[in-house]
Amino acid sequence: MHSGTENRPTAVQSDEELIALFQDGDEAAFSILVGRYKDALVNFAFRFLGDYDEADDVAQETFVRVYRNKLAYRPVAKFSTWLYTIASNLSKTALRRRKRSMFFSLTRKTDEGETSVDIPDMTYAADARAETALKQGIIQDALNAIPAKYREVVVLCDVQELTYEEICEITRLNIGTVKSRLNRGRARLQELLKDLKEDF
Amino acid sequence: MSTEEHSGHTGEGSKHLKGLPKIQASPDFEARLQRRIAEEVKAGTGSGSPRWIPALAYSAATVVVLSIISYYAFFRSGVVPASGPIVAEETLRNNATPSAPASPDHTEPLHSLAKLEDRNVVQDKDVRGKKEPVENNEPRGTSPMAGRIDKQQESGGKAAAAKNDRIKDEAEIAGREEGIAEVPAPVKEGSKIGKPANIAAAPSTEKPAEAAPLSLLSVESAASAPDSATTAPSVAHSAGAVPPGVMYNSKARSSVQSAAAAPESTGADLVAESESAAKKEAEKIKAWSALGETMSLKTSASEKQISIDRQLELVTHQIDSLAVKDSVKLDSLRRLQRYLQRQKYLQTQQQKIRKPD
Numbered sequence: 001m002h003s004g005t006e007n008r009p010t011a012v013q014s015d016e017e018l019i020a021l022f023q024d025g026d027e028a029a030f031s032i033l034v035g036r037y038k039d040a041l042v043n044f045a046f047r048f049l050g051d052y053d054e055a056d057d058v059a060q061e062t063f064v065r066v067y068r069n070k071l072a073y074r075p076v077a078k079f080s081t082w083l084y085t086i087a088s089n090l091s092k093t094a095l096r097r098r099k100r101s102m103f104f105s106l107t108r109k110t111d112e113g114e115t116s117v118d119i120p121d122m123t124y125a126a127d128a129r130a131e132t133a134l135k136q137g138i139i140q141d142a143l144n145a146i147p148a149k150y151r152e153v154v155v156l157c158d159v160q161e162l163t164y165e166e167i168c169e170i171t172r173l174n175i176g177t178v179k180s181r182l183n184r185g186r187a188r189l190q191e192l193l194k195d196l197k198e199d200f
Numbered sequence: 201m202s203t204e205e206h207s208g209h210t211g212e213g214s215k216h217l218k219g220l221p222k223i224q225a226s227p228d229f230e231a232r233l234q235r236r237i238a239e240e241v242k243a244g245t246g247s248g249s250p251r252w253i254p255a256l257a258y259s260a261a262t263v264v265v266l267s268i269i270s271y272y273a274f275f276r277s278g279v280v281p282a283s284g285p286i287v288a289e290e291t292l293r294n295n296a297t298p299s300a301p302a303s304p305d306h307t308e309p310l311h312s313l314a315k316l317e318d319r320n321v322v323q324d325k326d327v328r329g330k331k332e333p334v335e336n337n338e339p340r341g342t343s344p345m346a347g348r349i350d351k352q353q354e355s356g357g358k359a360a361a362a363k364n365d366r367i368k369d370e371a372e373i374a375g376r377e378e379g380i381a382e383v384p385a386p387v388k389e390g391s392k393i394g395k396p397a398n399i400a401a402a403p404s405t406e407k408p409a410e411a412a413p414l415s416l417l418s419v420e421s422a423a424s425a426p427d428s429a430t431t432a433p434s435v436a437h438s439a440g441a442v443p444p445g446v447m448y449n450s451k452a453r454s455s456v457q458s459a460a461a462a463p464e465s466t467g468a469d470l471v472a473e474s475e476s477a478a479k480k481e482a483e484k485i486k487a488w489s490a491l492g493e494t495m496s497l498k499t500s501a502s503e504k505q506i507s508i509d510r511q512l513e514l515v516t517h518q519i520d521s522l523a524v525k526d527s528v529k530l531d532s533l534r535r536l537q538r539y540l541q542r543q544k545y546l547q548t549q550q551q552k553i554r555k556p557d
Contacts, residue, residue, distance in 0.1 A: 038225040046223045056226060060233055067237050139216050158217035190213035
């Protein structure tokens with residue numbers, strides 16, 4: 001299975017091969033996996049949570065969980081799916097924790113109840129300044145404004161560009177539900193961003 | 201909103217999202233991750249799942265241990281069988297402890313101690329409940345049922361014997377210190393075998409040789425009694441400090457006599473001297489009381505030995521004379537015989553052990 005380079009993991013090996021090597025005790029394989037997915041995980045978590053620090057923590061915790069439970073992975077699914085599943089669960093947990101620990105919040109009535117609007121993140125603002133900060137800020141605010149269950153699917157599909165099948169595995173939903181949530185999420189987002197085109 | 205409009209809007213939203221820049225991880229992401237993993241490995245939680253604790257097994261073990269402790273601490277200690285030697289032991293343990301309070305000056309007279317055995321018999325009857333009453337002066341061992349009564353008293357004899365030894369030691373020490381001579385326990389004249397001697401009725405040591413055959417211990421005591429002690433009680437009584445039935449050796453007597461036979465000497469010194477003498481005598485009486493109790497209990501033990509012999513004879517006789525057909529009665533008699541033989545053996549062994557004392 002590990003052709004030629006059984007004991008030396010390389011960047012050309014697939015995720016599944018690397019995790020197999022890591023399960024055998026090869027720490028270098030884990031380092032390659034970290035380097036391969038750290039940006040993707042941080043990006044996903046940031047778009048889901050809207051906070052860079054939290055996103056960084058979630059990405060770190062995801063890799064720690066992978067390291068700790070490396071033997072729990074079975075090669076019946078893609079490694080990336082398993083990784084995104086962990087990150088998604090951790091992001092939801094962080095979101096719930098944030099809601100519980102929030103000392104003050106601005107709320108707005110939506111169709112499904114109250115949705116919190118976070119205070120703008122200065123880290124994000126600093127990052128976005130280089131790339132048309134205002135526009136991205138508005139998009140991120142709109143993304144944060146839609147319910148988490150829609151946001152998760154939208155981010156996985158439109159930001160992370162995963163397939164429906166992968167999203168189904170990560171969210172453990174059937175494909176119909178995924179598509180439905182994706183459409184509703186996009187519609188909400190579009191509604192919030194309808195003035196964006198006119199402004200820019 | 202039409203379907204085309206809706207799909208157009210959703211496509212636009214998707215386009216917005218796809219146009220967002222990719223957020224990069226911080227440059228020190230991997231370094232921090234490695235530090236964190238190293239800390240976890242160092243702490244011992246880095247490998248495998250969380251440690252499994254057998255909580256159910258621990259709980260079950262705790263419940264079992266507590267149950268056993270509770271059983272032995274509360275239930276088992278509280279159970280008293282309806283019959284048998286345990287009841288007798290309880291009874292005689294109570295009897296062995298004198299319940300009569302001492303007088304304020306601790307001068308308990310011997311006649312009150314002499315009533316100890318009478319009281320014991322009454323308490324025995326109380327403990328046994330509604331069993332047929334046993335007369336105090338009735339000779340024991342006349343029926344097979346009497347064996348059970350004697351069994352209880354034999355068990356009590358063991359308990360009392362242990363106490364006797366202790367009391368005797370204390371009395372001897374007190375006697376050495378205070379100059380009290382060992383004096384035979386007074387025995388009532390004409391008392392029957394198996395009946396406790398009534399010390400209160402006995403006028404101190406009058407006719408000790410007559411009373412001696414009734415009790416082995418009385419014989420021993422009588423032999424060791426000094427002759428001069430026989431006249432002491434009257435002197436002590438005249439001094440008003442000693443109850444009847446108490447005797448003294450010459451040293452003790454002389455101190456009492458000096459207190460009593462000095463009517464001419466007047467003044468506070470004389471009064472103080474007489475008071476101190478009275479106090480001394482009171483202490484001697486206390487020591488003597490303990491000795492008297494010992495004697496009385498030992499007498500009882502020897503009488504019980506005689507009673508066992510008699511019962512054994514009677515049972516043997518009944519077994520011989522009994523018809524073979526009545527096998528049930530024969531069995532019970534044989535059991536009783538075996539029991540009595542065992543008791544006799546134990547008594548003999550006990551006496552052998554005591555003999556060196």
